[in-house]
Amino acid sequence: MFRRTGTDRRTHSKGDHGKGAHGAGGHGAGAADVALRLVKVSKTYGSDDSAVTALDEVTLSLARGTFTAVMGPSGSGKSTLLQCAAGLDRPDSGIVTVDGAEMTGGTEAELTKFRRNRIGFVFQQYNLLDTLTVAQNTVLPLKLARRRVNRDRVRETLTAVGLGDRLGHRPDQLSGGQRQRVAIARALVTEPSVIFADEPTGALDTRSARDVLRLLQDAVRVHGRTVVMVTHDPVAASYADAVLFLADGRLAGEMRRPTVDAVAERLAHLGDDVMAGA
Numbered sequence: 001m002f003r004r005t006g007t008d009r010r011t012h013s014k015g016d017h018g019k020g021a022h023g024a025g026g027h028g029a030g031a032a033d034v035a036l037r038l039v040k041v042s043k044t045y046g047s048d049d050s051a052v053t054a055l056d057e058v059t060l061s062l063a064r065g066t067f068t069a070v071m072g073p074s075g076s077g078k079s080t081l082l083q084c085a086a087g088l089d090r091p092d093s094g095i096v097t098v099d100g101a102e103m104t105g106g107t108e109a110e111l112t113k114f115r116r117n118r119i120g121f122v123f124q125q126y127n128l129l130d131t132l133t134v135a136q137n138t139v140l141p142l143k144l145a146r147r148r149v150n151r152d153r154v155r156e157t158l159t160a161v162g163l164g165d166r167l168g169h170r171p172d173q174l175s176g177g178q179r180q181r182v183a184i185a186r187a188l189v190t191e192p193s194v195i196f197a198d199e200p201t202g203a204l205d206t207r208s209a210r211d212v213l214r215l216l217q218d219a220v221r222v223h224g225r226t227v228v229m230v231t232h233d234p235v236a237a238s239y240a241d242a243v244l245f246l247a248d249g250r251l252a253g254e255m256r257r258p259t260v261d262a263v264a265e266r267l268a269h270l271g272d273d274v275m276a277g278a
């Protein structure tokens with residue numbers, strides 16, 4: 001079911017590489033370099049008079065080893081995009097591929113297996129299990145996927161996020177920033193292709209947020225992962241290689257090498273456009 005798509009084969013071209021491949025067109029990255037592709041992905045909630053089109057034929061392509069922030073006004077479809085791209089929800093139409101393999105269209109069991117092996121998650125509220133230790137929380141995705149647990153590697157990963165001396169602690173013995181670092185270790189340990197982060201710094205103070213954002217950057221630069229982060233915060237977005245802006249369920253622009261001021265200004269104007277069109 002999770003087959004390589006014809007589209008991916010067709011778009012492959014020699015010398016068409018580069019980490020700057022982002023955004024709507026998807027041009028610029030050969031198929032082998034594309035970690036995540038969405039083709040005309042749509043999602044509507046409700047029906048008839050109450051129908052809300054949360055995503056309207058969104059097409060984008062993210063190169064492997066890039067860090068992308070997704071921003072937009074409240075209700076613009078950011079969470080829906082993340083849920084559909086990560087296989088947590090199914091689009092009504094369109095295709096999602098990860099590493100050239102199609103995620104949409106399989107059975108629920110196939111989707112779960114696909115997610116467990118190729119995708120990592122970091123949520124605003126950490127989603128750690130309170131009854132498990134830091135080490136047990138970190139290895140949980142490996143156990144769920146029935147994969148071998150390499151204890152040395154788990155310890156290394158937790159040490160890299162600054163928690164090498166906290167392996168036996170439980171989440172309620174940790175600060176918010178430390179909990180989020182456990183969540184990042186948990187996302188890294190399965191060596192996923194794409195890590196989706198939904199407002200990962202939303203509940204953190206400035207310093208903890210900075211640590212978490214640097215770790216997400218390391219996930220890209222050191223470990224070669226592809227990170228997609230939904231955020232409302234221009235400071236968080238400035239840690240990404242590029243920002244994709246959403247408005248009314250559609251892509252409304254892209255900014256490479258974002259700065260805090262440039263992102264804030266673009267967001268303000270996106271808000272204007274949405275109000276003007278209302």
Ligand SMILES: Nc1ncnc2c1ncn2[C@@H]1O[C@H](COP(=O)(O)OP(=O)(O)OP(=O)(O)O)[C@@H](O)[C@H]1O
Nearest residue numbers: 045046052054072073074075076077078079080081
């Ligand atoms: N389960 C649902 N049922 C009905 N409508 C929904 C549902 N989830 C989202 N929506 C609607 O879809 C649209 C997009 O919602 P979504 O949560 O993706 O936006 P968002 O950009 O993440 O918003 P926020 O920044 O406020 O979290 C909104 O109009 C929202 O009201």
